[in-house]
Amino acid sequence: MATTVKFTLDGKSRSVKVEDPAMPLLYALRDDLKMKAPHFGCGLAQCGACTVHVDGEPVRSCVMPATAVKGKKVTTILGLGTPEKPHPLQTAFVEEQVPQCGYCVNGWMMTAAAFLKKKPKATDAEVREALAGLKCRCGTHVSIMRAIKRAQQQMGGAA
Amino acid sequence: MNAPMDFSASRREFFKASGALIVSVSMAGFVTEALAEIGANKPPLVPGELDSWVAVLKDGSVSAFYGKIDMGHCLDVAIAQIVAEELDVGFESVTVFQGDTATSCNQGGASGSTGISTGAKPLRSAAAEARRILVEAAAKQLAVPVDQLSVLDGVVSGGGKRVSYAELIGGKFFNSKVEWNKQVGNFMDIKVPAKLKSPSQYKVVGRSFRRRDVEGKVFGTMDWITEISVPGMLHGRVIRPVIAGAVPLKVDVGSIKKIPGAKVVREKNFLAVVAPKEWDAVRAAQTLKVEWSAATNPYPAMPKLHDHIRSAKVVKAETETNKGDVDAVFKTAARVIEAEYEWPFQSHASMGPACAVADVKADSATLWTGSQKPHYARDGVAVLCGLPPEKVHAIWVMGPGSYGRNDGGDAAIDAALLSKLTGKPVRVQGSRSDATAWDPKGPASVHRARAALDASGKVIGYEFISKGFSRVHIATNEADPRDSLAGQELGMPTNPVEGFGTPEDNYSFSSRRMGWETIAPLLDRSSPLRTSHLRDPVGPDVHFGSEQFIDELAVATGEDSVAFRIKYATKPRAAAAIKAAAEKAGWQTRVSGTAKSSGDILSGRGISYTERRGTIVATVCEVEVNRKTGRIWAKKFTVAHDCGIIINPQGLTQTIEGNVIHGLSRTVLEEVRFDANSVTSVDWASYPIVDIQDAPLSIESVLINHPEVAPTGAGEPTIRSIPGAIANAFFDATGVRLRTAPMTPERVLAALAAAR
Ligand code: FES
Numbered sequence A: 001m002a003t004t005v006k007f008t009l010d011g012k013s014r015s016v017k018v019e020d021p022a023m024p025l026l027y028a029l030r031d032d033l034k035m036k037a038p039h040f041g042c043g044l045a046q047c048g049a050c051t052v053h054v055d056g057e058p059v060r061s062c063v064m065p066a067t068a069v070k071g072k073k074v075t076t077i078l079g080l081g082t083p084e085k086p087h088p089l090q091t092a093f094v095e096e097q098v099p100q101c102g103y104c105v106n107g108w109m110m111t112a113a114a115f116l117k118k119k120p121k122a123t124d125a126e127v128r129e130a131l132a133g134l135k136c137r138c139g140t141h142v143s144i145m146r147a148i149k150r151a152q153q154q155m156g157g158a159a
Numbered sequence B: 001m002n003a004p005m006d007f008s009a010s011r012r013e014f015f016k017a018s019g020a021l022i023v024s025v026s027m028a029g030f031v032t033e034a035l036a037e038i039g040a041n042k043p044p045l046v047p048g049e050l051d052s053w054v055a056v057l058k059d060g061s062v063s064a065f066y067g068k069i070d071m072g073h074c075l076d077v078a079i080a081q082i083v084a085e086e087l088d089v090g091f092e093s094v095t096v097f098q099g100d101t102a103t104s105c106n107q108g109g110a111s112g113s114t115g116i117s118t119g120a121k122p123l124r125s126a127a128a129e130a131r132r133i134l135v136e137a138a139a140k141q142l143a144v145p146v147d148q149l150s151v152l153d154g155v156v157s158g159g160g161k162r163v164s165y166a167e168l169i170g171g172k173f174f175n176s177k178v179e180w181n182k183q184v185g186n187f188m189d190i191k192v193p194a195k196l197k198s199p200s201q202y203k204v205v206g207r208s209f210r211r212r213d214v215e216g217k218v219f220g221t222m223d224w225i226t227e228i229s230v231p232g233m234l235h236g237r238v239i240r241p242v243i244a245g246a247v248p249l250k251v252d253v254g255s256i257k258k259i260p261g262a263k264v265v266r267e268k269n270f271l272a273v274v275a276p277k278e279w280d281a282v283r284a285a286q287t288l289k290v291e292w293s294a295a296t297n298p299y300p301a302m303p304k305l306h307d308h309i310r311s312a313k314v315v316k317a318e319t320e321t322n323k324g325d326v327d328a329v330f331k332t333a334a335r336v337i338e339a340e341y342e343w344p345f346q347s348h349a350s351m352g353p354a355c356a357v358a359d360v361k362a363d364s365a366t367l368w369t370g371s372q373k374p375h376y377a378r379d380g381v382a383v384l385c386g387l388p389p390e391k392v393h394a395i396w397v398m399g400p401g402s403y404g405r406n407d408g409g410d411a412a413i414d415a416a417l418l419s420k421l422t423g424k425p426v427r428v429q430g431s432r433s434d435a436t437a438w439d440p441k442g443p444a445s446v447h448r449a450r451a452a453l454d455a456s457g458k459v460i461g462y463e464f465i466s467k468g469f470s471r472v473h474i475a476t477n478e479a480d481p482r483d484s485l486a487g488q489e490l491g492m493p494t495n496p497v498e499g500f501g502t503p504e505d506n507y508s509f510s511s512r513r514m515g516w517e518t519i520a521p522l523l524d525r526s527s528p529l530r531t532s533h534l535r536d537p538v539g540p541d542v543h544f545g546s547e548q549f550i551d552e553l554a555v556a557t558g559e560d561s562v563a564f565r566i567k568y569a570t571k572p573r574a575a576a577a578i579k580a581a582a583e584k585a586g587w588q589t590r591v592s593g594t595a596k597s598s599g600d601i602l603s604g605r606g607i608s609y610t611e612r613r614g615t616i617v618a619t620v621c622e623v624e625v626n627r628k629t630g631r632i633w634a635k636k637f638t639v640a641h642d643c644g645i646i647i648n649p650q651g652l653t654q655t656i657e658g659n660v661i662h663g664l665s666r667t668v669l670e671e672v673r674f675d676a677n678s679v680t681s682v683d684w685a686s687y688p689i690v691d692i693q694d695a696p697l698s699i700e701s702v703l704i705n706h707p708e709v710a711p712t713g714a715g716e717p718t719i720r721s722i723p724g725a726i727a728n729a730f731f732d733a734t735g736v737r738l739r740t741a742p743m744t745p746e747r748v749l750a751a752l753a754a755a756r
């Protein structure tokens, strides 16, 4: 009954054997493929900690079945940038020393990255709207906003 | 100094080992190997040995062994700064190892904002002592008197000669005793012959060195507790009853037989499933059919919670402050003002459910834990497994922030019990509901305040009494399995302790009394509403009342809220902080609630001043209240913060900011919901916290530095000043007092309607 799901993960082709068609992508990424950055926060699409991009769109991998990414491009934060070639958001999050515990930070950066790609010149209010629903229990929201502004400047967005 | 012995652990090897995918497993292996290699030569890991605190490696780099942990508050960096300062080595050359029972003594873990205030003390002394020993050794070797030697970046020089720390001792043990004060935990300290530096000589302390954990978090390369994986490991999920206090009567093992490798594990009332694959453990937990015992309806109807607290029998009462003749003053008062405030149960609700991995063998055990008190977690596992503590190795690995005793302690004990019962290494990570419904809670409470005024309006009497559930019905750490859900499910006797708290004695009213009363838990065993420490235990709760009440007195006597506080503040440093916050915020002097705005959006500003074990915080909050929706938006905070000497300003600023937002969330949104027989706050929808839309536009921090004053802590002091500041700003905006937290839109609308 197991099906093999082939997809591209951070630019490399990978495959996972899926026993239960209901298994969320998050478990394929974490348990089978040992990816660290998408975290389990709620399993209910309520926090964003598990966010990855599927074909460029941010999705909550805790509720998307693994089988749904067959043939698609999945990007995690490792695919977003590296210390050598960082995404402007990563540079900005480091500059602003954003994360406290950091368990949430994947969700904020992945969601913001997808949004800024579409709308680099977004106003603060638009950014807040786009990020609504993401959780940060340590309360780093103000520095998240500072970092996003900084990244927008680097990307040639935001006034 | 005795003959130095060889010590092969080099930092490079440490890093090489930790580069592996399974960081902590490798590190644990490395530590064990290193210990075996140096075996008999290493002095025992006890606080009375200098080698337990600091080491100089072959390459001259320095290791500091910290028995607390940092969860993103820049504490390890601050410790490195302090050690570098006293040792006269470069900041970059100091590595701080933390939270591993094989490399550090039990300094209490993360607890009580003591990461620096008490946590840095033995490390500072140890670094100074190491310097003293090394400079004396250099004097001998160079034949130059000590008073002609100086140290820069780990090189001792004088009289035209020089020798480095690496040459003097690199890779060898000091084998030197220090005087331990015999305390374990937060107050562990040592005394040394070396003289500590005066703050006026500081070059490294006081600067904003950057955190060392940020890149790994931002680039997704860090290993978290959730990444720990041990060969042969099973995934476990503990099944807690839907009905509080219910126990499993019948378990239908066949209901999960289709799930590969899934098994039921049961010991008395402890029930769990394990499976080789994580998803299979999750779905087995969801699928398993269990017949539970009937509901006993242990909880009052939620709207009656505070009435229950008011009428419940007092189990323990304590008066912490009693000055003057309070009762007499109230009899002769020209005017008496009274108010009562209510605070709900609150959850730690960490960003992710806690995780732990345990490998329990017949004669030893290893625990990987995200608990903020790993040494105590080791002790708890040792008791649970009947092992001596030294046979249990606990390794702290960064997990979701915990803010007190969250579900991390239970995860550790659950994992150890499952490993013991299955004979395999077991990884446990809870569900969202384990983190929100089942963590130990901050206690609900009621606060009665009254003040006596003389004919001139002077406050001559003050009384503030809190009544609620104890803050420690469950101990603040997991050293005893009785204080864990698993222990209670196994039938261990419970061990509730009674304790609460009062505001600190901040105001100089001539007669004043502050005290507390605790009541019995609603359910004495395995209760999702059992109470323990939540960040700044009872601080926000108490000061939501006390700082509103001070404001009520200011208004009643026709005084400005800032001026009133300064008038009665007992210390010049407090008055200075209040002034600093007010000035920075552009405070408009007037009686609060007198400049009512019109339209749907009402604006106001409020102040609050609090202390916590020597740290003084004054906060000004500016709010907008939407009259139509009831939403309070705290737009701006200005925090003046005085915690003595500042070690790292940027770390401090961000610690303050986290406190502000956590405090905002707890003031306007957070309330654990329940019905007669269960907690119904099970996720983020039923336990809402602050969203980016609710976050303030800015938080301005005024850092007041007192290099001559020992550091008093910053992890918690700000949070207790937030509820009062918001509530007072709400009053200023609306002219209405809201004395029940959280100040949700529903409560705001009801309060505004009632005042109409
Ligand atoms: S874990 Fe997926 S949204 Fe919370």
Ligand code: FES
Residues within 6 Å of the ligand: A099, A100, A101, A102, A103, A104, A105, A135, A136, A137, A138, A139, A140, B351, B401
């Ligand atoms: S930094 Fe801890 S949850 Fe956001």
